[in-house]
Amino acid sequence: MLRHRLAALFDPASVLVVGPAALPMKTIASLGRLARHQTHVVWSDSAPAQWPQDLAGVPSGRRLDLAVLALPYHALPKTLNALERYRPRALIVLSPPSPSATPGQDCAVCVQWAREHDCVMLGPRTLGIQRPHLGLNASLSSDLALPGKVALVSQSEAIVSAVLDWARDANLGFSTVASMGDETDLTLARLLDYLATDSRTDSIAVYLEQVPSPRALFSALRAAAAVKPVVVLKAGGGSRNPNSESDAVFNALLRRAGAVRIPYFVQLFSAIKVLRSPVRPKGRRIAVVSNGSGPPQLALDIMGVAAAVQRAELSLQTQKALAESLEDAAQVANPVVTRVALTPETMRKVLTSLTTDVGVDGILVLLAPDQRVDMAAVVAQLAHTAASAAKPVMACLMGEATMRPLRHRLDEAGIPSFRTPEAAINAFGVLATYHYNQVLSQQTLPPEPLNQPPQVDQARRLIKAVLQAQRTTLEFEECVQLLGCFDVPVELLSTHDDFPGLSHVDDVPMAIRVGHDAQYGPFINFGSGGRTVISSRDRAVDLPPLNSFLARQIIERSVVWRRALRHQISPAAQASLEDALERLSDMVCMLPEIQHILIDPLWAGNTRLFAQSVHIDVAPSCLTALPEQSGYGHMAIHPYPRQLVQEKQFVDGRPWLMRPIRPEDAEPLQRFVRALSDESRYMRFVSMLRELTPSMLARYSRIDYDRELALVATVQLPNPEHRGHPQEEIIGFAHYLRNADGRGAEYALVVADNWQRHGLGKELLQGLLQVARDQRLDYIEGFVLAANRPMLGLMTRMGFQNDVDEDDPTLRRVWLSL
Missing domain, CATH: 3.30.470.20 (ATP-grasp fold, B domain)
Known part of the structure; x- marks a missing residue:
């Protein structure tokens, strides 16, 4: 499998750290303890000649993965020159204690060096990165975050520091922590692309101060949010914002990308907590359970038709089951309120009844301290029942002295818990809004023009x-x-x-x-x-x-x-x-x-x-x-390219259609992959997978037409499940995605077994090439198994060059200059 370009930054096999003795000891020590990382620490910022001539962790002829620089800006040019012999794939330029007199010039020097040496650069003026599951702390933060599944990305060093400090107290972990610094070489869009495919990351929290490229950000957010929740905290919003119109448009951009915006810093903590939950709601209807009448009213005050979540209407069957589980005077309509001493068994019965109600999308349990109750046992039952529930269950344990330790227990069990009803409802709102925005992000223009074509x-x-x-x-x-x-x-x-x-x-x-x-x-x-x-x-x-x-x-x-x-x-x-x-x-x-x-x-x-x-x-x-x-450069979102829809015919006269893929093609694409022979699947995916994973399916069907293209070949075939009525079926698939250099793209092509040798592959590839030329790409490339002789033969006939892949002799790099 080809290694991601950013793997050298976030999963380095060899690291060189250069910095003065004033660099925090824990930063270097944490990095140096990694047995899997061949780490070299150089304390001097003025004597590159004393650096190790040969790095033991870098095999002969291979490049260093990561260099971390913590130096005064005046030492950068000489240090960068000395780094040339190690040819690092990635470079982090940490913020020094003293500010630069010429920040623009320093950025230009770093960017120029990174481009000349094919190096990914983070910074300058960055706090650095952390990868807790690796023990990698290439940052100025003295303490390494706990391992977790949430990635934190921020354009502000101070926000990163504050969140890490809070997370240590709340016992929350991260998969990745990244301070962007000056967005020069490594853009936020490219970082989001990496996190979208990172198996360690289940969700992403982003702090934004500025948007350098709206279309690039939209593309990356949409791709990431298609496979995992993304929440964004952006400065500059609110009623005092002089440019409120632009802020409203930014909100619309996030909705269409499928991400969620949160307006306040305190909500970032709630969002990070709730994003750890693997269960996502399918709607916005919330049921509230409480051991008193006051807390639910506080929650209901911020719920409603115009809010992110609203009160669920419980079915008569659910209300009957609740009445049998609670005391006679209990309130069984939503909110569900009991005023007698709560027991673990009662908690289990109430949660079970609510989770089976189809009108409930999520459950919030609001508990106040009660001296009559073994609250620890009730909370333990809550955690046990919620862990196996098919719907998200969250808790609000109001109070501090006795309730704070219980909140920590729930957090450790993966059940989001909060101090106030408002925070809990806002957290539910994040998940409900994510679901709604995902529906919006899947919308695209239909392939046919409007009923009355425009003049x-x-x-x-x-x-x-x-x-x-x-x-x-x-x-x-x-x-x-x-x-x-x-x-x-x-x-x-x-x-x-x-x-x-x-x-x-x-x-x-x-x-x-x-x-x-x-x-x-x-x-x-x-x-x-x-x-x-x-x-x-x-x-x-x-x-x-x-x-x-x-x-x-x-x-x-x-x-x-x-x-x-x-x-x-x-x-x-x-x-x-x-x-x-x-x-x-x-x-x-x-x-x-x-x-x-x-x-x-x-x-x-x-x-x-x-x-x-x-x-x-x-x-x-x-x-x-x-x-x-x-490419519709005047817009933030690239429209569906209707001009690429083409009706075609096979040699025998049978019609077929070539068109760009749409989100609603996900299931037909899955059927297409399942119907491939083992040999065809292996030749295309270099694995024996029987079907596409949900993330792969979303990735291939929800295309961003600005930076990639997927064409499908379809025919009308009888559908036995609908009395033989014709149904559009995919019989060929071709896709290209722009490379990180912005100059070229990598393509992929597969044709159904029964439709091979009909010229489909050539037609689909020619369609990709035409669009790539229209988008002024310099080249297109693909990686084909050396054993896939039919595909290599097609590429040769179409003028592609065929090179042996240096990293994997079983692959061939086939490429064409455009």
Whole structure:
């Protein structure tokens, strides 16, 4: 198996540490105790000649894995020169005690050196990294974190220090701790890509201060969150944020990536606790159990329709079972409240009843100290029952003197426990929001165009004429014409026209706003009419591209929907509203010149939408080619590449379809892999796996079209489970992913056994090559088993070079210059 490029940083086989005697002793000692790491410690920052000439842990002709530098900035150039003979694969430049007078110049020197020597660099100005399960502490923190399954990544050294200090007290561990420092060579996106595939990491917590590249961050977050929960704490939010609109757009970006944003630092601790739980809820309905009436009310105060979680409605069968388990005066509707001395057996019965209720997605147990009760025994039963529950169970043990040790016991048992009801509900909200955002992240544009294909060329000519006239605002008739080009179902009326067909005289006016954020690109906002700005807490914001599901979610997240619209709007008018949002999304995807659209006020008739005012602003595009030819560079999310859908025929005339893969192809792709012969599976995956793992399935079907592409070949075959009706089946799969150098990509190709020697492999590979050329990649490469002669023959016929892999003679590197 090929080694990940970042393995030299996070799983080094050889380490060289260079630093002054003032470096914390525990840092070096912890690193030096590793028997599996051939660690060399050099205490002098001024005498590279005294370094060991030969590193015992580096075989002849091989490179050093990791070099760790803890030096004053003035010593860096000489030290980097001395490092050349070791050719480290990875480099960490720790923050020295004294700041640099020329930080920009120091960064440039380090970046240039790393690029010239093909070295991954973390820093400068970083606290370093920790890999607790390896005992690796290449950081300025004196204490090594406990081993765990949560990865912590931060752009702030102080945040890392604070979280590590808290975690030691809470007895929580980490799989990885990484301080990003100056994001120069090793970007946050690349680090997230590594953690997404790290078997030691089950979830990821990220602290952000700035977003250098929104599309790269979105790509990495989406890939990571597809296989494990990701929570993000970002500075700069809140009501006092002067750029609240941009913050709302960032929230929308995280939702679409499938990650979860938490607004406060204290919630980061709750999130880290809850992310350790292997059980994820499938919804947001929470049942509350308590030994008193006060604590549940505090929890209910922050639950509701507009909150991340809401109170579950217990079935009559569950309420009957609870009544049989509790005293006569107990409350058996949610919240479940008992006021008599609680026993372990009662706790077991209550939890069992709630976990079997299909209307419950998670359970929160709120307990206050009770001198009548053996609370330790009750908590032990809680931990035992929760450990085997199919739904997440969390606890809030209120109090300190007697309850704090019990919280630690639950934490050690893997059951998240909290001091306050608010913290517990917020923690449940993290999991519920993750589930909801994952649904959003799987949405993509359908492969077919909208029912009425847009007149894109006509729209582009219209905007070109406006800009050539040195105008930036479209006149009313031009707005009508532009919306008509995309068949936006909104009837624009003059100011003196009546509003025909309104369902109520007092209907609430709505508004659709399309804006353009300088960092995140175009966004779409829906809400009540008359507003001029959106706040950072506005959830009725999303980024294009949209489909009908995403359009409906924007509407239903809005305040105007919850307060009035859901009771007034007709199904036909709601369908028109969703269609309007979807078509406006299509418009901004295809027309990067659009800066602002405001349709306000917007009214819903019985079946149609009416607007009295529309305003559209445009500006010259910075793209050098049409969006569909240049990767939609004006957007944070790459749309589904519909232009790549191609109808084809075999030599015998049978039709087949080549198209980019979609998230809903996950199950057909799994069927495709299961149907492969053992030989085909081994040739493709270099293993005998019978089917794709869930993470592999998500990885291959939820494609980020900005940096990778997966094409499938499909045919219509009879489905015996549905009376022989045709069903689309995958018979070929081709995929490429950009390499870390940004210049090339690595491809993979597999064809179903029964469909080989029909030209599918060649067609799919040619499709990949064409897109790779359009994206201006320099080369494409793949690694093929030397025994796979048919594939090697195909590559040779298509002009690929065939080289022996230096690290594995059983593999061939086949590559093509583009």
